Amino acid sequence: MVKIKSLADLQKLKADMQTKVDLREKGESAENLVQVKVAMATCGIASGAKQVMEFFMDELEKRNIEAVVTQTGCMGYCYAEPTIEVTLPNQDPVVFGYVDTKKADEIIEKYVKEGILVDGIIPVNYETIDDKNK
Amino acid sequence: MHLLVCGGTGCRASASDAIVGKLEKELEEKNLQDDVQVVMTGCFGFCEKGPIVKVLPDNTFYVQVKPDDAKSIVEEHVIKGRKVDKLLYRDPETSKEISDSKHMGFYKKQLRIALRNCGVINPESIDEAIARDAYAALAKVLGEMTPEQAIQEMINSGLRGRGGGGFPTGLKWKFAADNKADQKYVVCNADEGDPGAFMDRSILEGDPHSVIEAMAINGYCIGASKGLVYIRAEYPLAIERLKTAINHARDYGLLGENILGTNFSFDIEMRYGAGAFVCGEETALIHSMEGERGEPTFKPPFPAESGYLGKPTNVNNVETYANIPVIYLKGANWFNKIGTEKSKGTKVFALAGKINNVGLIEVPMGTTLREVIYEIGGGIKDGKKFKAVQTGGPSGGCLTEKHLDTPIDYDTLIASGSMMGSGGMIVMDEDDCMVSVARFYLDFTVEESCGKCSPCRIGNKRLYEQLDIICKGKGTLDDLDKLRNLSHVIKDTSLCGLGQTSPNPVLSTLDNFYHEYLEHVNDKKCRAGVCKDLMQYIIDNEQCVGCTACARVCPVGAISGERKGPHNIDQTICIKCGACIEKCKFSAISIQ
Numbered sequence: 133m134v135k136i137k138s139l140a141d142l143q144k145l146k147a148d149m150q151t152k153v154d155l156r157e158k159g160e161s162a163e164n165l166v167q168v169k170v171a172m173a174t175c176g177i178a179s180g181a182k183q184v185m186e187f188f189m190d191e192l193e194k195r196n197i198e199a200v201v202t203q204t205g206c207m208g209y210c211y212a213e214p215t216i217e218v219t220l221p222n223q224d225p226v227v228f229g230y231v232d233t234k235k236a237d238e239i240i241e242k243y244v245k246e247g248i249l250v251d252g253i254i255p256v257n258y259e260t261i262d263d264k265n266k
Numbered sequence: 267m268h269l270l271v272c273g274g275t276g277c278r279a280s281a282s283d284a285i286v287g288k289l290e291k292e293l294e295e296k297n298l299q300d301d302v303q304v305v306m307t308g309c310f311g312f313c314e315k316g317p318i319v320k321v322l323p324d325n326t327f328y329v330q331v332k333p334d335d336a337k338s339i340v341e342e343h344v345i346k347g348r349k350v351d352k353l354l355y356r357d358p359e360t361s362k363e364i365s366d367s368k369h370m371g372f373y374k375k376q377l378r379i380a381l382r383n384c385g386v387i388n389p390e391s392i393d394e395a396i397a398r399d400a401y402a403a404l405a406k407v408l409g410e411m412t413p414e415q416a417i418q419e420m421i422n423s424g425l426r427g428r429g430g431g432g433f434p435t436g437l438k439w440k441f442a443a444d445n446k447a448d449q450k451y452v453v454c455n456a457d458e459g460d461p462g463a464f465m466d467r468s469i470l471e472g473d474p475h476s477v478i479e480a481m482a483i484n485g486y487c488i489g490a491s492k493g494l495v496y497i498r499a500e501y502p503l504a505i506e507r508l509k510t511a512i513n514h515a516r517d518y519g520l521l522g523e524n525i526l527g528t529n530f531s532f533d534i535e536m537r538y539g540a541g542a543f544v545c546g547e548e549t550a551l552i553h554s555m556e557g558e559r560g561e562p563t564f565k566p567p568f569p570a571e572s573g574y575l576g577k578p579t580n581v582n583n584v585e586t587y588a589n590i591p592v593i594y595l596k597g598a599n600w601f602n603k604i605g606t607e608k609s610k611g612t613k614v615f616a617l618a619g620k621i622n623n624v625g626l627i628e629v630p631m632g633t634t635l636r637e638v639i640y641e642i643g644g645g646i647k648d649g650k651k652f653k654a655v656q657t658g659g660p661s662g663g664c665l666t667e668k669h670l671d672t673p674i675d676y677d678t679l680i681a682s683g684s685m686m687g688s689g690g691m692i693v694m695d696e697d698d699c700m701v702s703v704a705r706f707y708l709d710f711t712v713e714e715s716c717g718k719c720s721p722c723r724i725g726n727k728r729l730y731e732q733l734d735i736i737c738k739g740k741g742t743l744d745d746l747d748k749l750r751n752l753s754h755v756i757k758d759t760s761l762c763g764l765g766q767t768s769p770n771p772v773l774s775t776l777d778n779f780y781h782e783y784l785e786h787v788n789d790k791k792c793r794a795g796v797c798k799d800l801m802q803y804i805i806d807n808e809q810c811v812g813c814t815a816c817a818r819v820c821p822v823g824a825i826s827g828e829r830k831g832p833h834n835i836d837q838t839i840c841i842k843c844g845a846c847i848e849k850c851k852f853s854a855i856s857i858q
Contacts, residue, residue: 135519138527139405142396149397171385173471174503175464205472207385208626212308217385229308249268254308255320257642258376258628261592 166192166199166244167219173206180232181214187233188216191240199244209254218243227254267302267344268322274309274622274644277316281333282306285317288336293344302344309623309644315355328353375637377604379612380428380465380588381628384472389507392514395475401520403591404479404486408528413487417443420487422598424610425590429455429546429583430658430687431763432609432676435590438580441570442488445578450490452481453574453581455551456497456504459543460659461710463690465614466584468626470497470504473588474511478534480582480590482521485532488580493534496551498541509536543660543714546688547762548573548581550716561718562762583688585614605631609675613686619656619693620647632673635665639693650695654778658687660707660714661767663774664700683774685767699796700779701786705733707771715764722765725756729772736783738799739790746783750776795857798842802858807832809854816846816855 136142170176170185185201192199209215212229218239219225228239229252242248271277271286289304310318315329319339326349328339335353342348354363378384387394395401407416421436442450454477458466470477481493497505512534515521523531537555544550545560552574554560573579589611593601602610609631615638618624622644629638635655639645646652654664663684665672672678676686694703708730717723732749735741753769753776760766776783785791792800805816805825812830817823824840827833835846847855 135517136401136526137519139409142401142405142526145393146396146399146402149393152393152397169385169388173468174501177503202388203390204387205384205389206381206468206626208381208468208628209308209623210626211622211624215385248303249270249305249322251273251306252308253270253305255270255272255310257310257374258378259374261377261379261382261596 165221166197167225168192168199168201169204169217169219170201171205171207171209171213171215171217172203175206175210176213176215179213183233184214184216184231184236187236188240191237192244195240195245197240197244208258212252212254215254220244220247223247227256228252229254269302269304269339269344270307270320270322271304272308272310272316272318272320273306274313274316277309277313277318279649280317282317284333285319285331285336288333289319289340292336292340296340296345298340298344302340313641313644319353327355329355375633375642376628377612377630378628379592379604380469380476380585380614381472381626382592383476384468384626387473389472389474390510392475392511392518395473395511399595400475400591401479401515403594404482404520405526407483407486407594408526408530413443413489416483416487416594419594419598420590423593423601424598424605424608425586425593425601426609426676427583428585428589428613428688430661430685432686435582435586438570438582439484439487441568442490442578442580445571447578449492449575449577450488451574451577451579452484452488452490452493453548453551453555453569453579454481454493454495454497454587455546455548455581455583456495456501457539457546457551458498458501458584458688459541459546459714460661460688460690462618462692463616463659463688465616465626465689467501467504469584469588469614470501470508474504474508475515476591477508477584477587478511478515478521480587481534482525482532483590483594484580484582484587486530488578490578490580491531491533493532494537494555494574495534496537496539496545496555499538500541505536505538512536542716543710544716544762544764547764550762551581552579559716561716562764564761585689606673606675608677613674613689615689615691617643617691617693619691620650620695620698621645621693622647629674631675634671634673636670638674638691639670643693646693646695650697652693653696653698654694654700654703656684656692656694656703656771657690658685658767658770659690660710661685661763661770662687663770664694664703664778665774666778683777684770697794697796699737699792699794700775700782701733701737701792702794702796704771704775705730705737708733708768711764711768715768719759719761719765721756721759722761722768725752725760726765726768728752729756729769733772736786737792737797739786739797741787743787746776746780746787801842802837803835803840803842803844803846804856804858805833805835806854806856809852811852811854813851815849815851819845819849821845 188201207215214231215229217225217227242250293299319328319331425435426432542560545554547562550560550562569579612628614628711726715722810832817825824836
């Protein structure tokens, strides 16, 4: 791996990574990827997040949907674990709670394929440090 | 088009199910069911104005919606595209209607600084962390600031230790920087031990790079080249992710020799604790890392003078570190505008207990308990009555109804007889007995006391016994005085923070719930029905039909009676397990 030796290196890497992440999130690339993040902290895993993540990986591939499935940390909604966040190209991310494999199937069929929201959305109820800038 | 209906428990109680039904019916009548979907969501965190209906894609936010309003929402908004004015939220200050929830910053009670990347990035990808500004603060500090300037910036930010004590972080750094030595250490305290607290674990599992980066900055400021993370072995996933993150940072040269082309070198090692509560105390933690018994020693000398291996050492908590990169990136003046006069920034709480939205939350200092419990937390479970909220774990106390509107910060919590602690917040309702709660915490303290000083070792044990006697209905008024006196002695004479704060749960419940203690002592009654020795299960002969279901389920054979005749419970045999009351179909059994 290439070492980062200066601030300029770091900034370049950051810019590269941001474009990469942006491309993925905003779907400006040719593929228009769907992004699924699964909250995989200890508590999420304990309530079945691993199975849900595997389900998404397998099923999205089987159903020929180009998607990136990644793990992330705690989203804070302990009462609704497992929780996932789905970002469709050019759309704001949507968080779903109480996701078991049955719900995951519904999310793929309804939301990912047709853009129809399903029960169990968790509204964003916090500000980020970037909001606070404005 | 989507109509989102809040299905949080609070809104559900005020008929959001009926709203969904009505909306669907209206849509069907207009033959719109295929174009407009009605979706039930989780809590919006604005329960006082519930039920809430949000319309997508235009983000219209309707409050206090009644089932009968479904008609106007469908006819006006969905069909004609006109917002239903009377259902819009009015800004309490300007009394202007606000229609677009994107402008409703005020209902977002939470601000995520320490949790900024948790649930956003993949914690095992350093690239994703860098895309979200990880290590940019380190680069800024190394490139643009002297250690003195960086420490001054930390002092200006007003950040105070998030582990519970609330000592100003910048000052702590200054003390460690001022002590000259050939080797100094930076230690991250990840020995999170309060029952019900999991803030630090979530940060380490969700955003380990924020802690690594802040430790490196800390090292640069005080002149330390070595960092240690003291983490409990019970957190295997946090350990694994932190290790991965440290390795990635080394691969990129963000840890190691000559970081970012400067003269500064820094690396981090891990140390595992066996999960002893007292090891969260910094001197005990240091001894445990040195391979000694995890016991505290008297301060001074403070770790800033003589810490790990006798060298100047700075110990900060995980959440404290997680705040630090943002402070350098956005500046101390950005940070110190958030929060209250003496407590700056935000605090992460693990919200648990009898509350609808159990979760990990982060709110600006100065948020009231009412906002946390009723808006973010969605109120008390099953519509029960709020009784108390416990903050600060075994070192804290219980706050009551009268404290609900107190803004939360370090100093107000102490003034109310509790403390910030590391951020556990346990909500209790009418079914919780406050004497038993105090006994629970003392049970924990007795278990976790290291035994080095006698006030803590023996005193807490005596406190526990006294509380146990009261819970068993054998206490006297004299015992209540003894409890109070002994508590003060333990507080005044214990060696470390554990003993100095362990009587807090007793003192705060004595202050706020003295009547419950009196009931236990005088009337031999436990109003919450928790203390088994003070309860009796009684069968009402009028109601009992003699089905024998209770007698069959009783594990100790305490219930007797003829078939089809009234039954009786022998109080001398009954163990008060409650099996009979669950089985009885005729509500003939009651607790007295």
